[in-house]
Amino acid sequence: MEIERKYLVNEIPFDLTPYLCRHIEQGYLSTEPVVRIRQDNDNFELTYKSRGLMVREEYNLPLTKESYLHLRTKIDGRLITKDRYVIPMENGLKIEFDVFLGDLAPLLLAEVEFPDEDTANAFLPPAWFGEDVTFSSRYHNSTLSRA
């Protein structure tokens, strides 16, 4: 079970170089339910997500590099590429800040994952977060893959 909120960000808010950064590429074989392939640095995985917005059931299953490259030939729409910065917050939560590359640039999205729904509902976003798009399917990566 994954409980998260997602926000648009209008501009890069501060120097990101001190933060952990992973290069991610991902594509979709199906969007309802989500069947996604992803390369996250040197890790390759297949992800299945049941339907839903804030709360979704998620399985992350390992792929070999070869099976990833094979499945990548089967994706619908575009391959999404982004740099993901992990920014710790004072309350112990972490922001995953996605800087999209390629033809989705200069899109910026911030996601925060929560241990439970109460924490998610009580969350006060930092001032540099923009519009809350948690309940908008428009900024799902699966939608962005088709945009």
Added chain:
Amino acid sequence: MEIERKYLVNEIPFDLTPYLCRHIEQGYLSTEPVVRIRQDNDNFELTYKSRGLMVREEYNLPLTKESYLHLRTKIDGRLITKDRYVIPMENGLKIEFDVFLGDLAPLLLAEVEFPDEDTANAFLPPAWFGEDVTFSSRYHNSTLSRA
């Protein structure tokens, strides 16, 4: 975790009409690891199996009919079609007896699933079972999809 043994069968051993029968079609998006789509009567699912022969980790995840038909356009090799008869044994175990259709006919395979490895190793097959092909990748459905 799935623990099973698989046997070739040379001919249909007795009248199968009293037994529960499901019509199955399945295809593969990847073989190592296995990423399989399957229609089992009116159920549609995506299956992931880690690598291995007798013991494999397996996840069965629901698909809609639409997502199944979409993913079916992406399979490698042939779509496997078969009728699966479930035949109970006196010891409480069940035989899944697969009668392959299409260009894999007249192939017949019997599979028995076990609660643990000791039961699997102690299993005495019925006289109508042929060659034990548990440890042969040749009769994996993923191999048959490419044959």
